[in-house]
Ligand code: ADP
C-alpha cells in the first residue's frame with residue numbers, strides 16, 4: 605500500500621495548454637480520495653501523471669514520500685479502472701481477470717489461485733466462464749475491478765468508472781463499488797465530475813476547476829464551509845443561490861439588502877461584519893436553507909413564486925429575486941401557487957458571503973474556527 609502525494613505539479617500540453625496548474629495534495633495510505641470537478645478541469649491529466657502514462661511537466665509525485673517521477677508505469681504498481689472498462693469481449697470473465705497476470709508470465713497455478721480469490725471476493729465465481737460480451741453493466745464493473753486488483757496494486761485509480769450508467773444503476777453501483785473498495789483496503793483515487801458520487805463515497809475530496817485545486821476536505825467540510833463561490837455552487841443539488849447585496853449598519857445592527865429583500869443579520873454575523881466590514885458582498889444560500897412561510901413574520905422577505913416543481917418527497921420552488929431566480933427546497937406537501945407571494949427567511953447558520961473581487965468565502969476562517 606502507499607500514500608500518494610502531488611507537490612506543485614503542472615501538466616502543460618503542446619501549445620501551452622495548462623491542464624494542471626501547481627496542484628498539491630496528499631492521499632494517505634488506504635484513503636478513499638476523490639478528485640472532483642467539471643469536465644476538462646484536469647482530473648484525468650492528474651491521474652495519468654500519477655500512473656506514469658503522461659510526463660510530469662513540473663513538480664513531483666511521491667508514493668510513500670519517495671519521488672516516482674522517473675519510474676516507469678509498471679514499477680509504480682498502479683491499477684486503473686476506466687469509464688469504458690475495456691474488457692476483452694471475446695474472452696471469458698476468468699481470462700479477462702487473468703490477463704494482467706499472464707502478461708507477467710506468472711505460473712498457471714499462481715494465476716489460478718489469484719483469479720479465484722479475486723472472483724470470490726467480487727462474487728464472480730458463478731460467472732467465471734461467461735463470455736465478457738454477455739455481461740450486465742454491474743458484472744462488467746466487477747470484472748474490471750477484479751482485473752485491476754488481481755495483481756495487488758499499491759494504488760487503485762478509478763476514472764469516472766460509473767459515469768456512463770443510467771441514474772438508477774449508478775446509484776446502486778455507487779454503494780457496491782464503495783463496499784468493495786473499502787473491503788480491499790487499498791489506497792484509492794476516484795475521479796468524477798459528479799458531486800453526488802464524491803460526497804457519497806470519499807473520505808476526502810479535492811475539488812478542481814480550470815486546472816487548479818479549489819478546496820480539499822471531507823465531504824461535510826466542503827459542503828458546510830465552501831472555500832469559494834465555485835465550490836459553493838458546484839457542490840449541492842439543486843445548486844446554491846447567489847445574489848449581490850449591500851451591507852448596511854444601523855444603530856449597531858447589520859442588515860443585508862438588495863432590491864428584492866432586506867433582512868437583519870444575527871449576532872454571529874454582526875460580530876463578523878463589525879470586525880471585517882464590507883459594503884458590497886455576494887450572498888450565497890442553499891435551497892434547503894431558505895425557509896418559507898405563507899404569512900409574514902419578523903425578518904422575513906416577501907418574494908414572488910415563479911415556478912413550482914413537484915418531486916413528491918420534496919418541492920422545488922423558484923422565486924423571483926430581482927432579475928434572477930432563487931431555488932428553495934421544501935417538503936413535498938408544501939405547494940404554493942405560481943404568482944403568489946411567499947415569505948422567506950434564510951437559515952443564517954448556513955449562509956455564506958463571498959468577495960465580489962475574487963469569489964473567496966470572506967469569513968471562511970471564522971466559519972471553520974468553531
Ligand atoms: P478532465 O479529466 O477533468 O475532463 P483532462 O485532464 O482530460 O480533464 O483535460 C484537461 C485539459 O487538458 C482539457 O482542456 C483538455 O482539452 C486538455 N488535454 C487533455 N489531454 C490533452 C492532450 N493530450 N493534448 C492537449 N491537450 C490535452
Ligand code: MG
Pocket residue numbers: 647648649763
Ligand atoms: Mg477525464
